[in-house]
Amino acid sequence: MEVPEELLYTQEHEWIRVEGQNAVIGITQFAQDQLGDIVFVELPEVGSQIEKESPFGVVESVKTVSDLYAPVSGKIIKVNQDLEANPENVNSEPYGKGWIVEIEVSDAKELDSLLNPEAYLEQCKKEQE
Amino acid sequence: MSQETSTNLKRTPVNAIHKELGGKLVPFAGWEMPIQFQGVIQEHQSVREGVGIFDVSHMGEIEIQGPSAKKLIQHLVTNDIESMQDNQALYTLMCLENGGVVDDLLVHRFSDDHYFLCVNASNSDKDFQWIMQNAGSYDATIRNTSQNTAQFAIQGKHSVALLQKICDTSLDEIEYYHFKKAKIHQFESIIARTGYTGEDGFEVYIDADHAEAVFRAILDAGKEFDLQPIGLGARDTLRMEMGYALYGNEINETSKPFEAGLGWVIKLGKEDFIGKAELKKQKLAGNKRKLVGIRLLGRGVLRPHYRILKNGAPVGELTSGTFSPSLNTGIGLCYVSTECAEPGTQLEVEIRKLKVPAEVVKPPFLPTRVKKING
Numbered sequence: 408m409e410v411p412e413e414l415l416y417t418q419e420h421e422w423i424r425v426e427g428q429n430a431v432i433g434i435t436q437f438a439q440d441q442l443g444d445i446v447f448v449e450l451p452e453v454g455s456q457i458e459k460e461s462p463f464g465v466v467e468s469v470k471t472v473s474d475l476y477a478p479v480s481g482k483i484i485k486v487n488q489d490l491e492a493n494p495e496n497v498n499s500e501p502y503g504k505g506w507i508v509e510i511e512v513s514d515a516k517e518l519d520s521l522l523n524p525e526a527y528l529e530q531c532k533k534e535q536e
Numbered sequence: 537m538s539q540e541t542s543t544n545l546k547r548t549p550v551n552a553i554h555k556e557l558g559g560k561l562v563p564f565a566g567w568e569m570p571i572q573f574q575g576v577i578q579e580h581q582s583v584r585e586g587v588g589i590f591d592v593s594h595m596g597e598i599e600i601q602g603p604s605a606k607k608l609i610q611h612l613v614t615n616d617i618e619s620m621q622d623n624q625a626l627y628t629l630m631c632l633e634n635g636g637v638v639d640d641l642l643v644h645r646f647s648d649d650h651y652f653l654c655v656n657a658s659n660s661d662k663d664f665q666w667i668m669q670n671a672g673s674y675d676a677t678i679r680n681t682s683q684n685t686a687q688f689a690i691q692g693k694h695s696v697a698l699l700q701k702i703c704d705t706s707l708d709e710i711e712y713y714h715f716k717k718a719k720i721h722q723f724e725s726i727i728a729r730t731g732y733t734g735e736d737g738f739e740v741y742i743d744a745d746h747a748e749a750v751f752r753a754i755l756d757a758g759k760e761f762d763l764q765p766i767g768l769g770a771r772d773t774l775r776m777e778m779g780y781a782l783y784g785n786e787i788n789e790t791s792k793p794f795e796a797g798l799g800w801v802i803k804l805g806k807e808d809f810i811g812k813a814e815l816k817k818q819k820l821a822g823n824k825r826k827l828v829g830i831r832l833l834g835r836g837v838l839r840p841h842y843r844i845l846k847n848g849a850p851v852g853e854l855t856s857g858t859f860s861p862s863l864n865t866g867i868g869l870c871y872v873s874t875e876c877a878e879p880g881t882q883l884e885v886e887i888r889k890l891k892v893p894a895e896v897v898k899p900p901f902l903p904t905r906v907k908k909i910n911g
Contacts, residue, residue, distance in 0.1 A: 443769070444577040446859040447837050449888075465888070467837045469576040469859050470769055491835065 408531060409436040411502055415518060416527035419476040422502065425518060432478060433506040434466060434497060437531045442468040445497045448507065450486040457481060457510065459517050464507065466497065479517040481510035548593035549686050549747035553755075557765050564768060565658035567594040572767040579770035580861040583733055587692035588766035589754055596660025597685045597741065598667065601650045602676035609643060609651055612670060612810060614793070616803040620645045625713045625728055628801050629793055630663065631811030635818055636789035639663050640781065640798075642730060644715055652726075654687070654739075656783045670810065686747030690754065691737030691774075693905070694761040699738060701757045703727065707738075712907045721753035732771065734778035734904040773858050776867060779829050779899020785840060785855045786827060786869055794818055795871060796827045826877040829897035830854065832866030836887050843886040844870050844894070851876045851883065860901060866894075867901055 414422045420438035424431045439445065449465040457463040462474040463483075486508050490496060497505035512518070522530065545568040554561060559570030570591070573579060582588045600609060609617055615628035624645050630638040639659040644652050655663045664680040671678055690699055700707050705718035707727070715728035723746040731737045742750050755763065772782070781787050787796050793815065794802070804816050832838055838857030843850050857868030866885075876883065881896040 443572055444575050446577075447835060449836075467859070469773060469837070469861070470571065472837070472839065 410524045410528045415521040417478045421478050423478040430512050431506050431509045436501050439498045439501045444469050445494045448490040448494050451483050453483050455483050480513040484511050485509035549744045550591050550751045570767040572769045573765045576769035577861045579766045580773050582764040583692045587694035587761050588764045590689040590766045593686040594657035595687050596655040596682040598653045599679045599681050604674040605649045605676040608674040608676045614802040616806045635811050635814035637787045684744050686742045686744050689739045691731045691733040691735045695737040698758050698761050702753050721750050733774040736907050776858050777901045795823050795825050825871040826874050827871050828877050829899040830868045830870050830894050831897045832894045834892040836866050838866040838868035845884045
């Protein structure tokens with residue numbers, strides 16, 4: 408299972424890549440595999456605020472609906488419009504073309520509560536048992 | 537993930553093969569069944585464009601044999617089995633006295649005094665009890681053979697060529713909704729030209745002891761046709777594109793068969809059967825609601841229980857909903873008031889906080905390709 412070293416993770420299977428004041432958010436390899444074929448991503452509006460651990464969007468596979476939870480609070484500065492036409496990118500490249508939103512992080516301290524790759528991998532293993 | 541429950545689940549005779557093939561197994565109607573293998577969309581397209589195999593051994597089989605077998609079945613079901621020929625299959629409902637649906641099922645006739653029923657997995661015990669309870673004075677033996685019977689569906693345009701390779705009878709001679717006893721890979725089987733996908737294909741019934749050998753033989757024979765194993769996920773998207781009712785979603789013990797568009801299997805002209813009086817009343821009263829197809833015009837996926845609105849006012853709730861891989865859009869089934877049931881009627885679906893435009897469609901959502909001889 409692919410859990411890139413340079414990212415931080417949530418228990419809800421989102422990843423976050425911190426780039427200065429900003430951060431890119433997506434869902435993990437494990438999450439996309441659990442969901443199966445993703446056919447729709449409901450994106451938030453650019454400029455809207457998202458709150459740590461609150462839902463900010465929805466990912467739908469053929470089988471199920473899954474909320475997206477904000478790893479940290481912030482303001483949406485970019486959304487991956489390409490997912491409207493190609494939601495399957497979340498399946499094929501969850502850490503690349505399948506990114507979901509980019510935010511301006513409100514409080515960098517919130518990042519401390521996120522899971523490092525080791526801890527996240529551990530959690531996935533438990534869930535798989 | 538749900539370890540504690542998986543130990544109590546029943547397993548079909550080919551459970552080990554599902555695991556070998558990388559199937560994701562989930563609890564379904566008391567069984568451990570594959571929800572998907574390669575992915576729902578790919579599996580769906582394999583059936584629409586090539587051929588797929590489904591393990592549907594969870595389905596129930598009930599055999600009825602004896603001098604009064606025919607009379608008993610006539611008493612139990614809403615369709616008329618009087619004119620059935622040997623080796624013919626018939627879709628029907630079994631209703632309660634109040635017209636609610638006990639189950640929808642297929643009746644297969646071996647001979648005038650010998651039949652077998654294929655019933656829904658979730659209902660097989662209930663159906664067997666119901667039949668026993670109503671069989672009092674009839675001279676017929678009723679056996680629940682579900683445990684000893686495996687069932688596989690081979691569906692898609694290559695199904696005939698594929699199965700013909702390992703079968704000792706000419707499959708071209710089996711017409712739609714007919715069946716034949718023949719050998720597949722040397723084992724006695726019942727091969728029925730039926731299905732739940734809208735494609736040409738077969739549902740085959742095999743003794744559970746030989747099921748694994750037969751399944752492997754079909755997989756081998758299927759290599760040249762790129763045969764794919766199909767899970768319950770794609771089974772659901774395939775049936776929904778056809779607008780086929782699913783027991784528990786579109787029909788149940790409180791639903792009205794005429795509203796469900798199943799009046800064609802209710803033969804009020806035949807002798808007495810359970811539910812006839814009430815169904816007659818329902819037919820005379822006319823439908824207040826009607827089951828229709830709903831096609832989403834905006835982006836998204838439909839799900840059961842989503843509310844359907846017309847000019848902002850609720851007119852119904854989806855009984856089934858999914859994403860149609862063939863149409864690349866959300867589709868569903870819904871009972872709506874009859875004034876909204878006309879195809880093309882513009883409606884809205886409440887999806888979370890949004891109201892997304894949708895329209896009424898007369899199912900099927902795409903043309904069926906079954907080999908219908910006489911409609």
